[in-house]
Structures are given as C-alpha cells and as structure tokens.
Amino acid sequence: MIKINSLTFNYQNNVPLFSGFDFNISRGETCAILGPSGCGKTTLLYLLAGLRQPTSGQISIGGQLLTRPRPQTGLILQDYGLLPWSTVYENVELGIRVRDFYGPDGKHAPDNFQSKNNISVWLERLGLSEVADKFLSQISGGQRQRTAIARTLALEPDLLLMDEPFSSLDAITREDLQNLTLSLCVENNLTLVIVTHAIEEAAALGKKVLLLNQAPNKNAHIFDNPNAGQKNHRSSQAFHELCDLLWKEMQHESA
Amino acid sequence: MNRRDVLFATLGLILIWQITALIVHRPILPAPWEVFVVFFKELGNGLLIHFGVSLWRVSAGMALSVLVAAPAGLAIGGSKTMDRFLSPIIYLLYPIPKVVFVPVVLLFLGIGDTAKITLIFLILFFQIIVLVRDQAVGIPPQLIQSLQSLGAGRRALFRFVYLPASLPAILTALRQSIGTAVAVLYISELFATKYGLGYYIYYQGSTLFNYPAMYAGVVAMSLLGLGMYFGVDWLERKWCRWKFVS
Numbered sequence: 001m002i003k004i005n006s007l008t009f010n011y012q013n014n015v016p017l018f019s020g021f022d023f024n025i026s027r028g029e030t031c032a033i034l035g036p037s038g039c040g041k042t043t044l045l046y047l048l049a050g051l052r053q054p055t056s057g058q059i060s061i062g063g064q065l066l067t068r069p070r071p072q073t074g075l076i077l078q079d080y081g082l083l084p085w086s087t088v089y090e091n092v093e094l095g096i097r098v099r100d101f102y103g104p105d106g107k108h109a110p111d112n113f114q115s116k117n118n119i120s121v122w123l124e125r126l127g128l129s130e131v132a133d134k135f136l137s138q139i140s141g142g143q144r145q146r147t148a149i150a151r152t153l154a155l156e157p158d159l160l161l162m163d164e165p166f167s168s169l170d171a172i173t174r175e176d177l178q179n180l181t182l183s184l185c186v187e188n189n190l191t192l193v194i195v196t197h198a199i200e201e202a203a204a205l206g207k208k209v210l211l212l213n214q215a216p217n218k219n220a221h222i223f224d225n226p227n228a229g230q231k232n233h234r235s236s237q238a239f240h241e242l243c244d245l246l247w248k249e250m251q252h253e254s255a
Numbered sequence: 256m257n258r259r260d261v262l263f264a265t266l267g268l269i270l271i272w273q274i275t276a277l278i279v280h281r282p283i284l285p286a287p288w289e290v291f292v293v294f295f296k297e298l299g300n301g302l303l304i305h306f307g308v309s310l311w312r313v314s315a316g317m318a319l320s321v322l323v324a325a326p327a328g329l330a331i332g333g334s335k336t337m338d339r340f341l342s343p344i345i346y347l348l349y350p351i352p353k354v355v356f357v358p359v360v361l362l363f364l365g366i367g368d369t370a371k372i373t374l375i376f377l378i379l380f381f382q383i384i385v386l387v388r389d390q391a392v393g394i395p396p397q398l399i400q401s402l403q404s405l406g407a408g409r410r411a412l413f414r415f416v417y418l419p420a421s422l423p424a425i426l427t428a429l430r431q432s433i434g435t436a437v438a439v440l441y442i443s444e445l446f447a448t449k450y451g452l453g454y455y456i457y458y459q460g461s462t463l464f465n466y467p468a469m470y471a472g473v474v475a476m477s478l479l480g481l482g483m484y485f486g487v488d489w490l491e492r493k494w495c496r497w498k499f500v501s
Binding site: 073074075077079081084086094098099101107108109134155161 | 397398400401402403404405406407408410411414415416419420422495496497500501
C-alpha cells in the first residue's frame with residue numbers, strides 16, 4: 001500500500017529529518033509512528049498526506065507516485081481540522097461539498113466520485129446524531145474528534161492518517177475512540193497510520209510500530225505487534241512487554 | 256445589544272438634551288419635543304427624499320467597498336507573494352486621512368453621486384482590506400492543510416475557509432466604519448448637490464436658520480447611522496451564528 005524509497009527530507013537550512021529512509025506498510029495494516037518531539041513523526045505523516053514533498057527519494061501509495069494530496073487519503077489532525085463556523089453536520093459534509101465543488105476530476109476528487117449523501121449514516125455510526133446541529137464550541141473534545149473521523153470516513157478513504165488525534169482527551173474517551181478507530185478500520189478495510197508520542201497508544205493500535213529517533217532517521221526501527229486490535233490485547237503480557245521494550249528503546253535513544 | 260438597554264439609553268439621551276435645552280434656552284438648541292414634531296412634519300416636506308438619497312450613497316459606498324476590499328484582502332492574506340508586495344503599499348496608504356481628498360475627488364469625478372460614493376468607498380476600502388487581510392493571515396495552517404487533505408485547492412479554500420473565516424472581520428470593519436462613513440457623507444453632501452441629509456442640515460441651519468428643521472436632519476442622519484449599525488448586527492447574527500452560541 002505505502003512504499004517509501006530512499007526518502008530524504010529536510011526543512012530549509014536544517015539537518016535532514018530523513019536520509020535514505022525506506023519503509024513499507026501493507027494494505028489494511030495499522031502502523032503507529034512513535035518517537036520523541038522533533039524526530040519527524042508529523043513530517044512523515046504530512047509527507048504521506050502529500051502536503052509536503054520529499055527533498056529526494058519517492059513515496060508511492062497504492063502503486064501511484066505521490067506528488068500531491070490524493071483524494072483517497074483521509075487526514076485527521078489533533079486540532080484545527082474542523083471549521084468553527086460550521087455545525088457538526090456541515091463539518092462532516094465538508095469533504096463531500098469540496099468534491100461536489102470540483103466534480104470527479106481525479107485531482108481533487110476521485111475519477112469515479114459520485115456524490116451521495118451518506119452523512120446521516122456516519123453521524124449515527126459515530127454517535128453524533130444528537131449534536132448534528134451544534135457548533136464546535138458546544139460539543140466535547142471527544143465529539144470533535146468523532147466529527148473529524150466521520151468527516152474523513154464519509155469520503156470512503158482507503159488510507160487514514162492521524163496526527164496525535166487523541167492526545168487532548170481524557171483516558172476513558174481516548175480508549176473508547178481508539179477502539180472505535182480500530183473497529184472502523186476493520187469494517188472498512190482501511191490502512192491506518194497514526195502518529196503518537198504515547199507508548200501505550202502505539203502498542204495498542206499499531207500492528208507495526210515505527211520508532212523514530214533524533215534526526216536524521218536513516219533506518220526504520222520497526223516493532224511487530226501482531227495482536228494489536230485484538231480483544232484484551234491491552235491487558236496481555238505481550239502488550240506490556242512491548243511497552244517496556246519501547247520505553248527502554250526511547251530512553252536509550254535519548255541518552 | 257439588548258433592545259431594552261438601547262431604549263433606556265435613548266430616553267436618557269433625550270432627557271440630557273431636554274435639560275441642556277432648558278439651561279441654554281436659545282433658539283440654536285430647541286427642545287427634543289419641538290424637534291420631533293418638526294421631524295415628522297418635514298418627512299413629508301422632502302426630508303424623506305434627502306434621507307433616501309443619503310441612504311443610497313452610503314449603502315452604495317459600503318457595498319462597493321465590501322465587494323472590492325474583501326476579495327482583495329482575502330487574496331493578499333491567502334498568498335505570501337501578494338502579501339509581500341501589496342501589504343507595504345496598503346499599510347502606507349491606510350493611515351492617510353481620506354477626507355483630505357474631498358476636493359480632489361470632486362474635481363476628478365464631478366458633482367454627481369459618483370464622487371460621494373467614491374469618497375465613502377475610499378475610507379471603507381482600507382479599513383476592510385486591512386482587517387480581512389489580517390484575519391486571513393491568522394487562519395491556522397493546520398486548518399488549511401486539513402482542508403487540502405480533503406481535496407481542497409485554492410478556489411475551495413477561499414470558498415470554505417477564507418471567506419467564512421473573514422466574515423466577522425468584514426462585519427467588524429463595516430461596524431467600525433459606519434460613523435466615519437456617515438461623517439464623510441455629510442462633508443461630501445455639503446458640495447455641489449441639492450439632495451442628501453448633509454445638504455439639508457447645512458441649508459436649514461446656515462441659510463434658513465431653521466434650527467428645529469436642522470436638528471430634524473441631524474436626527475435623520477443619526478437614524479441612518481443607527482439603522483446601518485443595527486443592520487450589520489443583524490447580518491452578523493444571521494451569518495455568524497457560531498459566534499453567539501454558548
């Protein structure tokens with residue numbers, strides 16, 4: 001699904017965050033990107049979203065070289081991704097309206113895009129029907145994140161990119177939304193890439209955990225976590241062992 | 256703004272006017288009751304036409320300035336290149352008091368409505384362009400990127416982000432400019448016209464020395480400004496509902 005070949009990226013006059021970096025993610029796989037602040041987690045996500053371009057090297061998604069945001073990729077950010085002047089319904093509808101605005105041109109919307117109003121279905125699925133007419137200032141942080149997820153899934157993406165989407169939520173809401181995200185990925189056969197700074201979140205969500213280090217990242221440091229998403233995974237021995245391992249690796253790197 | 260508070264404020268101002276008129280006790284400051292009687296009488300004697308002409312001029316000036324300055328502000332705020340080249344020019348021109356151009360504009364555009372509307376346009380244009388540009392620049396980049404990830408290009412960003420994000424700024428600029436616009440309207444109507452509240456007030460006060468009628472014109476001009484102020488408030492409540500929810 002995602003192939004990163006010899007990726008090099010640096011911001012102007014800065015040390016490269018990635019240098020000759022290779023990494024692959026299979027279709028339907030969940031991958032958590034973990035690492036200390038400034039290691040390039042969010043930059044890698046933006047590169048995958050097509051919002052930034054590699055200095056050198058290539059990223060291809062679904063066999064297509066990535067040169068701009070692709071219509072089949074959904075991006076969910078921690079904050080700011082929703083329009084404060086729109087209601088929950090209007091926010092969920094936004095992606096569809098943007099596609100209607102351009103039509104199926106293959107650039108802003110997929111070639112085979114056909115406008116359909118599936119908003120109520122997603123509002124219902126994410127438990128937002130009762131707040132559909134509310135503005136963002138009237139709903140909780142968890143409901144905002146659900147709105148962002150609903151908006152993205154209404155476009156029926158094949159790849160979901162999430163940048164620390166649950167970091168500002170309380171523990172119970174966070175776990176609830178993590179479980180919801182995983183079940184939605186299974187239901188819709190989505191490939192998930194989530195950036196997080198929380199070890200437990202990475203170990204709970206990613207079948208593959210990519211640990212980034214201080215720049216420049218040359219080799220992908222990958223931890224396989226095949227039981228992620230399974231029932232009772234969080235209370236399993238494997239989960240705790242992975243958390244311990246990730247913790248030690250991060251401490252070792254920072255030392 | 257609470258309607259009851261506005262009513263009480265109006266009554267308070269009328270009371271102060273009444274007391275001042277009693278103290279001054281001269282024809283140049285008639286009592287409010289006398290002015291109100293003349294006001295309603297004058298409505299049928301042409302005041303309504305003067306009001307309509309002034310309303311047209313100020314509304315046209317405001318509409319024109321919004322139609323030109325808002326897209327220009329959005330374009331400058333949404334493009335770093337345009338911002339770098341055009342913002343310094345706007346910031347140099349913005350502080351220049353546009354009222355000083357009254358004679359120049361009259362000379363160039365003649366004695367018709369065009370000159371008067373242009374003067375109002377000139378003042379509002381800079382207020383709106385500066386506020387809208389600042390608002391557009393202040394939009395969080397994450398919001399833009401989030402929309403881009405949904406497939407939004409430049410046109411969709413303007414439609415779905417820049418325009419709605421800047422609406423409150425446009426309305427704030429309009430609200431802040433109403434006082435100035437009406438003042439400039441008064442000055443522009445002192446020259447080369449026989450219609451408009453500015454002409455009416457000046458003619459009644461300085462030529463006919465009919466002070467109650469002059470004050471009736473002042474009341475009409477105040478109502479014009481107040482009506483526009485409430486009109487902008489109404490538009491804000493209609494278009495920016497999200498600002499008023501708790």
